[in-house]
Amino acid sequence: MKKYILLLIVALSMNLSFSQHEKNNIGINIGPNYTSFKDGYISDNSKGSIGYFLGLSYEYFYNDNLSFITNLNLEVKSLTYKANYFEDFEEEFRERNFKNQYLYLTFPLMLKYEFPNSNSLYVTGGASVNILTAGITKLDGEIIYDSVGSTQIDVGIPVGIGKIFKLNEKNEIKLELRYDHQIANLKKEEFIINPLKANTFGLIINWNFKVYK
Numbered sequence: 001m002k003k004y005i006l007l008l009i010v011a012l013s014m015n016l017s018f019s020q021h022e023k024n025n026i027g028i029n030i031g032p033n034y035t036s037f038k039d040g041y042i043s044d045n046s047k048g049s050i051g052y053f054l055g056l057s058y059e060y061f062y063n064d065n066l067s068f069i070t071n072l073n074l075e076v077k078s079l080t081y082k083a084n085y086f087e088d089f090e091e092e093f094r095e096r097n098f099k100n101q102y103l104y105l106t107f108p109l110m111l112k113y114e115f116p117n118s119n120s121l122y123v124t125g126g127a128s129v130n131i132l133t134a135g136i137t138k139l140d141g142e143i144i145y146d147s148v149g150s151t152q153i154d155v156g157i158p159v160g161i162g163k164i165f166k167l168n169e170k171n172e173i174k175l176e177l178r179y180d181h182q183i184a185n186l187k188k189e190e191f192i193i194n195p196l197k198a199n200t201f202g203l204i205i206n207w208n209f210k211v212y213k
Contacts, residue, residue, distance in 0.1 A: 027057040027174075027208035035077040038182075038197040049078035049099065057206055059112070067112045069124065075104045077198050085139065096139055102198070103134040108158050108180070120164035128180050130154040130198075154185040154198065162204070174206040 036048040055073030062068070078101045085096040110126030132152040137145040162176030182197045 023061040025057075025059040025061075025208050025210055027059070027206045029053065029055045029057055029071060029073055029204055029206050031203045031205045033075065033077065033200050033202040035079065035198050035200045037079050038199065045083070046079045046081035049080050051076040051078045051101070053106070053202065055106075057208065059208065065114045065116060067114075069108070069110045069112050069126075071106065071108050073104075073106045073108075075106050075130075075200075077102045077104060077200060099138040099141075101136050101138070102132055104154075105131040105133055106180075107131075110158060110160075114164070120166070122162055122164065124158070124160040124162070124176065124178065126158060128156040128158045130156060130180075130182070152185060154182050156180045156182040156199075160204070164208075170210045172208050174204070174208055176204040176206065178202045178204055 031053060033051045033053055034048055035051060037046060053073045053075035055071055057069060057071045060068045078099060080099045082095050083098055084094065106128060108126060108128040110124045112122050112124045114120065114122040135147050136143050158178055158180040160176045160178035162174055165173045167173060180200045182199055
């Protein structure tokens with residue numbers, strides 16, 4: 001986890017250097033997500049669960065209404081399920097509660113269009129690259145399996161709708177509801193707790209600010 005936090009700090013420093021232009025904004029993202037997993041080996045009896053994310057955003061304006069947005073986010077996606085399990089050969093099978101959590105680095109690349117005379121409403125759309133970096137399985141709240149260093153890469157299509165709340169000349173808050181639909185992935189078979197497809201709803205709270213006027 002520490003190396004990913006360091007990566008966010010480095011990215012923030014790069015954002016500050018890139019944003020020395022009147023049409024560049026940077027920001028901080030945080031919020032909850034809800035993920036449904038499809039085509040995985042436990043998808044038939046699993047339920048999506050609430051996760052969370054945090055990260056950085058960069059926005060370049062082509063004009064007053066159209067802009068390019070990218071994010072670098074650390075995102076935790078979760079699911080829960082029940083399965084028969086025994087801890088030793090003397091114990092009978094019984095149904096237990098499991099929870100899987102997956103740590104992703106996500107890179108959405110999108111266009112944002114703000115509607116003129118619409119009280120700062122906007123829509124977004126584009127493509128995303130999601131890199132699965134680690135995963136854990138919990139049994140009744142205790143970690144029984146973990147894996148770090150996966151090279152699974154997911155490709156998705158994110159779309160969103162949001163509203164901008166201007167605080168002052170250089171600061172604003174964005175609230176966006178975004179859906180990322182996964183369309184393809186690459187996975188290593190030995191990472192046995194991998195889900196194949198993770199479709200995610202996210203409520204993005206973004207503090208966006210201009211470094212230079």
